[in-house]
Amino acid sequence: MRNFYEECYNILKKVPKGKVTTYKNLARALNSKAYRAVGTAMNKNPYAPKIPCHRVVNSDGKAGKFAHGTAKKVKMLRSEGVDVVDGKIDLKKFGFKFR
DNA sequence: CGGTTGACCAAGT
DNA sequence: GACTTGGCCAACC
Incomplete structure (x- = not known):
């Protein structure tokens, strides 16, 4: 994929309010295993107010x-x-799951 | 192109 | 339960 980060944000936008997803799950939705890169993408988060980056938590359930x-x-x-x-x-x- | 970095994960101790 | 280790992948230098 050309814009890995862009896809992360796009999918993250689908998470409904009141629910959260995990980095791993998000990466899986991207058909990838780059949960680490996903975390990096959230850290950058150029779309600060638009993207609910706070709705992404660890797979263990920690914030x-x-x-x-x-x-x-x-x-x-x-x-x-x-x-x-x-x-x-x-x-x-x-926890919200894609696909 | 190789090495480092990081809002991570899983398994081992 | 906490801490350590190795692995993972994309971005950056």
Whole structure:
């Protein structure tokens, strides 16, 4: 793919509010295993307000990091209806899967 | 073109 | 449960 990052953002846009996805799952949606590169893409995030990069969490259910601080990310997720406990998220309830 | 880096993951200790 | 190791892939220098 020519624009790997662009695809990441495009797919991330599909995640409904109140749910989260994982880096691994997102990479799989891209038909790739570059979950690491996906993380890098989110870190860059040139479309800051447009792309909900805070809706991407670790596969273990942990919130992961965030450009503006992890605490901020947790706050945002809670504002959207995602219940975050001790920096972790219940993927069984809030995890969104593509395809 | 080779080496480094990173919002990661899985398995091992 | 936490910490370490090796692997993974794209972008950057």
